[in-house]
Amino acid sequence: MKSAAVIFFILCAISFLGAGKYFMDLQRPGVYPPKQMLKKRAGTLAAGGGVCLLIGFLFSFFQ
Template structure:
């Protein structure tokens, strides 16, 4: 179970880095795809990263 928790921690870190990448791209002018698409992608990645982080924390704390 420790390896599953470590993998989920790594996955959540990668997803958070992707979220920050999209947030930085939002600040640039004239970027493609449109800003609404970037906002949806960033929100989706952040949500999935939080879910992975919560599962990893519960695995490492309770088991």
């Protein structure tokens, strides 16, 4: 179970880094793809990272 928690924490970090990249891309003018799509992608990655973080905490707590 410890390795599963580590995997979920790694997935969480990757998702949050990806969401941060999309949020940084939103600050640039004239960026492609459109800003609405970047907002949607960033929100999806942030939500997925939050879920992975929660699952990782549950696995590490109930070990």
